Amino acid sequence: MVKSVIEEIDNGVFGLLVDESADVSDKEHMAVVFRFVDKKGAVKEMFVGVVHVKETSSLSLKHAIDELFAKYGLSLKKVRGQGYDGASNMKGEFNGLRSLIFKENSSAYYVHCFAHQLQLVVVAVAKKIFEIADFFDMVSMSLNVVGASCKRKDKVREHYQEMLELLVVTLTQGKDIIKKFLFKGLELQEEGADDSKRCQAYGLLKYIQTFDYVFYMHLMLLILGICENLSMALQSKNQDILNAMSLVESTKQELQRIRDDGWDSLMLTVSSFCEKHDTQMLDMEEGFIDSRRPRKKTNITNLHHYKVNCFNATLDLKLQEFNDRFTEVNTELLICMASLNPIGAFRGFDKSKLVKLAKFYPDDFCFMDCLSLEQQLGIFIDNVRHDQRFKNLKSHGYLSFLMVETEKHIAHLLVYRLLKLDLTLPVATASVERCFSAMTSEDSSTKSNGRSFFK
Incomplete structure (x- = not known):
């Protein structure tokens, strides 16, 4: 399989995606994925x-990569992009795997996994806004209570099936499935022998019937x-980095x-839900009572608390985290890449x-290639703008594929070489993580036979 991948790369350039994880026997492993453009331009x-x-230090990971490359006759000089999840041993600017590879190959540019950055944005909001953190704690606790017992899970499944059957019969009178699902599991927890667990279940049941729960949900x-x-x-896996950048910007605009x-649309949804499920709706003009200090006056209204301190603050923090974490969108390298974007008849050319x-x-x-490229770019842009087949392209990936299909990659060889370099930059480490997920599943299935998946 590895040989077939190397044959597809055909001594060309590629991006390197790496992730490290431990298996069920606590042995550390590193998964490696190559990102490249094949002969069809895909x-x-x-x-x-x-x-x-043996360990997940940057030096150990680098040594393992060197051995893998030596085994298959590969060279780090062909690497044009590095993609990791952002752990310090990976992305460290001075001693991380990223810097160790960059010292050997200054063209192996690093991109912090976009999907991991998005996850950090979400986590930051959950940690920094007290009410949001409390909400997720309660949701997590509810799921743990329901899932902690096989008996409760079986009962909940039975109840869930009954609700689905009822919902099919009387769709207009159906109740909220998720809420009832949690209710049933928590009620079963209340039936347990442990007083502390019954108290916990009662507290959770009480919380999910409050305005706070409905609002933050x-x-x-x-x-x-x-x-x-x-x-x-x-x-x-076929997402190119400029399209990913564009999606990030669109998401930020929607959040803004x-x-x-x-606000009004959210409150209309919350109000409708409260009315439908008999949850007491708060009067937004009344004074806000802080449940943590119920006797202390807050001197603000419910409207101010939920709109300014919660709604606005959460979205402001979300936007701030997006701007702070997706710093790659401002690098000179990617700004230059945007000039080859085919969207809008290459309007950014x-x-x-x-x-x-x-x-x-x-x-x-080389120096002469750069001189020739300047001349070739003028011919290229005139050629594709007058070719109907190159209209309405959505990304660099489509451009690459179409250039090969129309054989323009031969006529505009240097432009296509530049395009391939763009496409080797990895967007996310999802492909590597899927490998570990698949292996973990198989490892679990073979554990009972006394053998490990990893060798």
């Missing part, structure tokens, strides 16, 4: 192998729903729109920036 991310490492459903499309898109104009981009890769473009 972007591929192919699993190369799993390597056992719908707020997070709104925010996470907006981010879900971005999350799924970032995990696509919700921040500016989404800039010859000088593309020549500058070529100079980021001295091993791929």
